[in-house]
Amino acid sequence: MSERLTRNLLGTLRHDPPGLVLLAMVGILVALCLMAPWITDADPTATDFANMLLPPGLAHPLGTDDFGRDVLARLLHGGRASLSIAAVAVVVVMALGVTVGIAAGYFGGAVDIVLTKIVDVLLAFPRLVLAIAVAALMGGGMVPLIIAVSAVAWPAYARIIRAFTLQIRREGYVLAARTIGTPTWKVLVHHVGLNLLGPILVLAMLDLGNLILAISALSFLGLGVAPPRPEWGAMLNEGRAMMELAPWLVLAPGGAIFLVVLAANYFGDIVRDSAEGRPVHGPSDWLRPGRPGARRLPRTSVREPSAAEQPLVALDRVTVDVTDPRSPYFGRRILDGVSVSVRQGECVGLIGESGSGKSTLAALTLGLTRRPLALTAGSVRLFGAGTGDWTWDDWRDVRGRAVSLVSQDPLSALNPVLRIGEQIGEVMAVHSAASPEAIEARVREIVREVHLPESVTERYPHELSGGMRQRVVIAMGLVNRPSLLIADEPTTALDVSTQLRILDLLRDLQGRYGLGLLFVSHDLRVVSRVADRVVILKEGRVVEEGPTETVFTTSRQPYTRELMAAIPGRRRELMQATGT
Numbered sequence: 001m002s003e004r005l006t007r008n009l010l011g012t013l014r015h016d017p018p019g020l021v022l023l024a025m026v027g028i029l030v031a032l033c034l035m036a037p038w039i040t041d042a043d044p045t046a047t048d049f050a051n052m053l054l055p056p057g058l059a060h061p062l063g064t065d066d067f068g069r070d071v072l073a074r075l076l077h078g079g080r081a082s083l084s085i086a087a088v089a090v091v092v093v094m095a096l097g098v099t100v101g102i103a104a105g106y107f108g109g110a111v112d113i114v115l116t117k118i119v120d121v122l123l124a125f126p127r128l129v130l131a132i133a134v135a136a137l138m139g140g141g142m143v144p145l146i147i148a149v150s151a152v153a154w155p156a157y158a159r160i161i162r163a164f165t166l167q168i169r170r171e172g173y174v175l176a177a178r179t180i181g182t183p184t185w186k187v188l189v190h191h192v193g194l195n196l197l198g199p200i201l202v203l204a205m206l207d208l209g210n211l212i213l214a215i216s217a218l219s220f221l222g223l224g225v226a227p228p229r230p231e232w233g234a235m236l237n238e239g240r241a242m243m244e245l246a247p248w249l250v251l252a253p254g255g256a257i258f259l260v261v262l263a264a265n266y267f268g269d270i271v272r273d274s275a276e277g278r279p280v281h282g283p284s285d286w287l288r289p290g291r292p293g294a295r296r297l298p299r300t301s302v303r304e305p306s307a308a309e310q311p312l313v314a315l316d317r318v319t320v321d322v323t324d325p326r327s328p329y330f331g332r333r334i335l336d337g338v339s340v341s342v343r344q345g346e347c348v349g350l351i352g353e354s355g356s357g358k359s360t361l362a363a364l365t366l367g368l369t370r371r372p373l374a375l376t377a378g379s380v381r382l383f384g385a386g387t388g389d390w391t392w393d394d395w396r397d398v399r400g401r402a403v404s405l406v407s408q409d410p411l412s413a414l415n416p417v418l419r420i421g422e423q424i425g426e427v428m429a430v431h432s433a434a435s436p437e438a439i440e441a442r443v444r445e446i447v448r449e450v451h452l453p454e455s456v457t458e459r460y461p462h463e464l465s466g467g468m469r470q471r472v473v474i475a476m477g478l479v480n481r482p483s484l485l486i487a488d489e490p491t492t493a494l495d496v497s498t499q500l501r502i503l504d505l506l507r508d509l510q511g512r513y514g515l516g517l518l519f520v521s522h523d524l525r526v527v528s529r530v531a532d533r534v535v536i537l538k539e540g541r542v543v544e545e546g547p548t549e550t551v552f553t554t555s556r557q558p559y560t561r562e563l564m565a566a567i568p569g570r571r572r573e574l575m576q577a578t579g580t
């Protein structure tokens with residue numbers, strides 16, 4: 001559990017003495033149950049008709065039942081049965097609910113439809129009635145009891161986990177991991193599963209009480225542990241007939257069930273409250289995952305870069321339209337005959353206001369154009385090779401290795417539950433068979449290169465400032481020494497001074513790595529600091545392009561001048577230059 005969650009929990013408990021007493025009582029009860037054979041010598045199933053229905057006393061602290069059996073021994077041994085059935089049921093319910101929920105939410109489509117329908121049908125039945133039916137059909141006993149309780153409890157978990165998964169799968173770090181070719185199991189475990197640990201823990205705690213009640217209810221109805229073995233629900237049923245004559249027969253198991261259910265619900269509530277008190281993508285050392293393993297993707301026929309004179313990427317009169325007739329925007333033109341190229345060591349600034357098509361163009365360069373959009377004319381050449389017939393695997397091999405993306409939202413690009421070192425290392429491991437030591441050394445090196453302290457590798461994203469996070473994302477982009485970096489509004493979310501430092505860093509790294517840099521931004525001022533050449537995009541068309549300095553000083557293009565006028569210091573200069 002995270003430090004913060006533990007702190008919240010302890011803080012809540014410190015200010016809630018009755019809660020603390022309750023938890024202490026249940027803790028003692030559970031400990032006594034677990035140590036039952038050492039606490040009492042009495043055999044919980046041995047009958048002694050000479051000592052039937054004795055009230056609590058020295059020899060039998062909780063009295064005896066109508067078979068002369070020691071109620072304390074039965075209570076403690078019965079508690080072992082009740083609690084272990086509940087523990088196994090929670091694990092089974094979680095395993096089923098989490099697996100089905102993640103599968104439905106992550107894979108979507110037919111998998112989602114089928115699984116969701118099954119869940120809906122099961123949820124349509126009252127839980128306890130269905131559990132009684134299942135247990136009765138299976139004939140009662142410990143295993144059927146676990147199966148019955150688990151079978152009816154998992155659908156609710158599956159539904160909640162599916163909802164969480166739908167949300168997580170849209171996060172930038174999941175999309176990034178998928179696009180660079182991280183194996184599906186790793187995305188599911190590292191990126192989806194680890195982020196679900198918090199909700200899963202809270203759900204488990206909140207439902208533990210319900211499960212114990214359900215188990216007791218089924219045992220009460222004679223569908224649980226077979227007599228004469230003790231179990232709390234069954235003891236309650238046995239004592240019911242003698243309730244007036246020997247109330248201790250129901251008070252002991254009833255009190256135990258009451259205490260445990262109350263404590264489980266109480267603890268579930270404070271775990272939930274403490275977890276909600278953390279940041280949305282909160283502290284995340286709930287579980288520290290192992291080092292990501294190295295994997296080599298099959299190399300495709302993609303030719304590596306590249307002679308200096310040949311563009312790393314060349315988009316030649318590309319046109320992108322909404323081609324899916326089901327889209328309400330069917331027929332709309334997003335990019336119209338745009339040509340842009342980036343050479344080694346060159347920084348090209350792609351500028352345009354919101355909606356001008358910058359992101360669509362960046363996505364095209366990374367092979368990420370998806371329905372309802374499609375390339376309808378022109379071509380994209382990467383490292384001299386036409387990409388028209390590239391498969392998803394061809395693109396995956398290139399992304400994150402030869403071409404990297406630095407996105408505008410560093411927080412969403414980073415997985416909140418993985419340490420920084422693991423995240424950078426994972427990008428490298430996906431594309432190389434380097435040893436863990438080599439990966440670690442490279443991670444430390446790239447972290448230093450982006451001017452972060454090495455200790456940052458041990459930290460989580462929420463422990464870093466916005467500027468530090470953006471440096472981490474840049475480190476992830478460069479760890480595999482790509483030839484081409486696409487920076488999509490990389491400084492938009494930062495304050496002005498941090499912006500400048502990140503821009504200088506990018507410029508510096510570009511020189512050091514000999515990178516081609518496609519810098520996408522709506523902000524001419526930002527672009528002017530890094531770009532050698534600018535391309536100005538308006539409503540999907542290039543309206544002007546040329547060396548940055550030339551465009552800045554001599555442009556007669558009204559749209560470019562409009563963009564320049566939006567820069568505070570430039571407005572006056574422009575007005576003076578044009579005499580307006």
Ligand SMILES: Nc1ncnc2c1ncn2[C@@H]1O[C@H](COP(=O)(O)OP(=O)(O)OP(=O)(O)O)[C@@H](O)[C@H]1O
Pocket residue numbers: 322327329332334352353354355356357358359360361371372373522
């Ligand atoms: N899937 C889509 N269906 C319909 N129209 C789309 C789709 N994706 C993008 N567009 C439209 O294409 C145009 C260009 O979008 P794009 O996201 O490339 O612009 P942008 O310049 O990157 O803007 P911003 O800086 O706001 O992200 C916009 O008008 C947008 O509404």
